[in-house]
Amino acid sequence: MAYSMTGIGRASGTIKSPPVKFDVEIKSYNHRFLEISVKAPTVLQPFEDEIRRAIQKSVLRGHIIVTIQQDREVSPGHFAVDQVLLEAYLTLVQELKKKYKISGELDINTLLSIPGLIKFSQSYECDSSLYKEFKPVLEQAIENFLRMKKKEGENIVKAMNDSIKIIEDCVRDIERFIPMRNEYFKNHLQNLIKKGMPQFDESRFYQELLYNVDRTDVTEECKRAERGQYIEC
Numbered sequence: 001m002a003y004s005m006t007g008i009g010r011a012s013g014t015i016k017s018p019p020v021k022f023d024v025e026i027k028s029y030n031h032r033f034l035e036i037s038v039k040a041p042t043v044l045q046p047f048e049d050e051i052r053r054a055i056q057k058s059v060l061r062g063h064i065i066v067t068i069q070q071d072r073e074v075s076p077g078h079f080a081v082d083q084v085l086l087e088a089y090l091t092l093v094q095e096l097k098k099k100y101k102i103s104g105e106l107d108i109n110t111l112l113s114i115p116g117l118i119k120f121s122q123s124y125e126c127d128s129s130l131y132k133e134f135k136p137v138l139e140q141a142i143e144n145f146l147r148m149k150k151k152e153g154e155n156i157v158k159a160m161n162d163s164i165k166i167i168e169d170c171v172r173d174i175e176r177f178i179p180m181r182n183e184y185f186k187n188h189l190q191n192l193i194k195k196g197m198p199q200f201d202e203s204r205f206y207q208e209l210l211y212n213v214d215r216t217d218v219t220e221e222c223k224r225a226e227r228g229q230y231i232e233c
């Protein structure tokens with residue numbers, strides 16, 4: 001069974017706790033070796049090795065790109081403030097104001113712009129149960145991916161076999177033409193020699209005939225072009 005080196009597979013699924021929808025897309029391109037690139041949201045990044053291993057079980061070659069997108073309904077309760085970071089930031093601001101005589105007040109926009117200050121609550125942090133719920137979505141994407149590779153591979157095999165059939169037909173036409181060509185060349189050469197040589201030299205005639213037939217012989221090429229010389233798909 002032949003599989004195409006290229007293909008694409010998609011799947012979507014929602015885990016229950018917390019309710020998060022994941023969209024998975026797997027694409028492959030021609031590549032001599034197996035190379036897997038995973039683009040996953042933060043909650044799934046710790047499981048990139050597991051994702052790669054799941055794909056390695058079914059794919060041997062190709063440049064594979066796995067893209068996972070996360071879509072969820074977020075409520076205010078899903079957010080939390082990093083209190084330690086906030087207190088450290090406010091303390092630093094007060095120290096700077098006091099030391100360098102800086103005036104001004106902090107506003108909410110400035111606080112919200114602090115990287116890492118607002119984060120998802122513990123219920124959204126990744127753990128093994130999250131990957132366990134996500135795994136069926138990944139497996140469905142892999143199944144769809146392999147199905148497309150198989151279908152495309154079947155189309156490639158059909159195209160190759162159709163091309164082989166055309167070559168075979170051409171070879172048969174050539175083989176039928178060879179005796180006629182040799183006979184035509186024999187008569188043509190005979191007439192040329194008779195016209196240019198009043199004394200016909202039969203030995204010279206056959207010498208020239210064999211020389212030219214040998215130069216134009218395609219028997220070996222025709223044998224190589226027979227189906228037995230091809231890798232039939």
